[in-house]
Amino acid sequence: MFKKKIIILNLPKQILTKEIQKQLVYLSNFINPDILLIIHKNVKENISNNVWFNIFQLKGTIIYCNSLIKQKTNIWINNKIYDSKINIHKNAKELLLKLYSGNILFLYNTINMLMLIWPKRLITIEKIKPFINNSTLFTPEEWIDSMLIGDLNKSIKILNNLFIQNYNQIVLIRSLQYNLITILMIQRKIFPNIYDILKMRKTSKSRYLTLIYFSRCENIEKINKSITLLTKIEINIKKKYETSIWNQLKILSCIISKKN
Template identity: 35%
Template sequence: MKNIHLYELKEYLTKRLNFLYVFLGEDFFLLNKSQELILNFASQKGFLETSTIDIEKNKDWEKVILFYKKKNLFFQKTSLIINFIIKKLNIVLMKNINKISSLLNSDILMILKFNHLSLAIQKNKSLAQLKKNTDIVSCFTPYNLQFINWIKYEIQEKNINIEEKALFLLCKYYEGDTLFIYNVLSVLVITWPNTYITVDKIKKFIIDFFSFHPFHWINAILEGKIKKAIYILNFFRNHQYDVLVLIRSLQKDLLKLIYMKREKNININMFLVDEKISKKRCKFFIYGFKHINYNVLFEAIQMLVRIEMNIKQKNNSAVWNQLQKITLILC
């Protein structure tokens, strides 16, 4: 089993095109880009047709079997995308998945997209047969070093000449948002074609181009990134952002953390799913749950209530300083 990231995929495909690829992860942009890259290489090898089968229930697997059986003398090389949208991994499904190797042949290139089942597939030992000799394409949203490596790859692909400090600044502010940073890089190409892009240019670009939202500030707080959180708060202050929106957004998320702290044997992932927290933000709630203690959370909630009362009494003079104090306490 080889775990391949998007920034490595092109090199792998250049060396060899396999007949089975497994996509693990739910990052919509990475899923599309990886699929597009494989299909492009496949078309160069004569796989000119593309078919998709959605697996919503166990019986849908019969469509896969029928697809392989319908091969005849006039069958053209085809890329088959099997898209798993079934809600849960079950025994019947696992048995079928483990038998995939018996279906493979040189005229059909198969891509298995497990989407929300990805973590279950990754952890399930019963699927060892599938993972044994398969190329696993990682489509999880990258962070830290993986995010940096991916951006470096995209910069190279787009022939962008950029200062290293400027690159790391982009990583700092856009980490975890693959589609957005990809669009940012596309804008950079248009804005400064054949130009060395310095850190000063990127700083100005971020101010002009980027519009922060309350969740960016809250994510930075939950992750304990003080400088980033204060920077975003100052951005809101300078742009006269509605303070009440910030207060209520932070209150809402801090209360979720308090509820999490009160639960004795909590399944954090299940709790976040039940609370309809987006998958991109789950990471930040887990960080916050680990590093912010209950007393600090409770103190922050009380401070937010007092700030809101002051606003209603038209006493707004110290609101931004108080929000900065809360930010520092939580970080």
Template identity: 25%
Template sequence: MRIFADRLTEQLNKQLSRVYLIFGNEPLLLQESREAIQTVAKQQGFDERHRFAIDNSMDWNQVYDCTQALSLFSSRQIIELELPESGVNASIAKELLALSDHIHDDIMLIVVGTKLTKAQENAKWFKALSNQGHWVSCLTPDAQRLPQFVQARCRAIGLSPDAEATQMLAQWHEGNLFALTQSLEKLALQYPDGQLTLVRLEESLSRHNHFTPFHWIDALLAGKGNRAQRILRQLEAEGVEAVILLRSLQRELTLLLQMQQQLKQMPIGQVFDKYRIWQSKKSLYNAALTRVSHKQLHSLFALLTQAELYAKTQYEHSPWPLIHQLSVEFCLPSASIPYPA
């Protein structure tokens, strides 16, 4: 059964499962989920913990030996397996499937890995293990869900932010949830009444958000002009190389042009399949294809070429004003662009 990390404590308070599959891309949620499970398990007699980092040289017999222990003779045991970042290959999948037959009441299995793919969700090993416990989703909240995440965190430690404070906390800590946790702990100590306002935040905190070029690209595809400019200003202030942004944008413009051509011959679902667009990205590309015209894409390419010349050869000119112009024009509907005659 799948549960989200913020509901894990609620599940643990009801019943401790034999198996927990902890997967996601958010380090804070991964760490907190592991610690929460271990704490409750220790309270219920799981006093021993064996941790294995899986790689091609791993001796799986050590894992199977742990499953032979019975509480009559020894402590109940936690077996924690950390999957490689490269994912689960056929050999590892075979061992995990076999391990699913060795789980019993005196053994708890915790498997930790990065963000799951659809293929992994449908794999036999994953289904066999998840049927015996819970899959804990530890994905980083996106910009839309982050304010709700902030509110939940505030409630948990007795803070009551108003709407503006919630939005500001989300904006300042996007992509850096460890910093969000530290900021909330600081605010709880500083303001015992728990009331958070915009003025109090500005007096107490500095910005901790961490943006990457991928955040910028996603904002451009979605047509969120203000967000794209805010991200771009921070990337510029942090000294991100202009060429990195231009290369990233070039790939997206090329892809959009190719998909526009294919849309003349096939429906959009087939186009997404052909170019292997992830499910989570389909709405972004759909928004861009709906908003940006063929003519606009060529205009954006011309601006991008000029910015690249500035970045690579004409060092007396900064490419950043053109990158900001690109960011603005990409987010506007094509009818709003004053093209030259």
């Protein structure tokens, strides 16, 4: 009865009718500290002046999850710099805004790192450029795509970055396994339409061409060999042979990146 609950509310794309707003006011009667209410705002109108929204605000804490526009990001970074008590040059701050304006979490972590490295010194653009280049965060998909297009140097660079991040090795392996199996499904033509396979496997549209190209250029034996090696790497992870895992992933990068 007193368990915490999550309520997801999708507002309609049209305007909010009086009946809908009446139901929202009714819903506000049940808001309490044990309920997390997630509202997907599809309507263009401003909802902050509505009665139901004001009631929600009185009963809990409103957290806006929308991407910040440039002006608000600038306000956020100024407040963060002030709270962190760091001395950063205007050009250096503008570079951070230019590179990471859509990634508040990375901005937050970067400023915290700058605070530790240069707590009482002026942080110039010359100082942070090498820092930013060395702190770029990569994803498993970027590592996988670099291998699939045959860019070995980039795949090793990304793998080294993931190692520094202490990225979960099992997540890396599962991601690569999933992609290789998707490629096998394309090669074996389990559906006549390749795009139906990619949709079924929930592949990002931006990666369609990469997977299709690899499936047409590489043979099944190479993919099976890679999947077998992945299985061995996973066994080693479970046996806690930590030091050799990343080297084995580099060997795997070489195998997949090498063109037939």
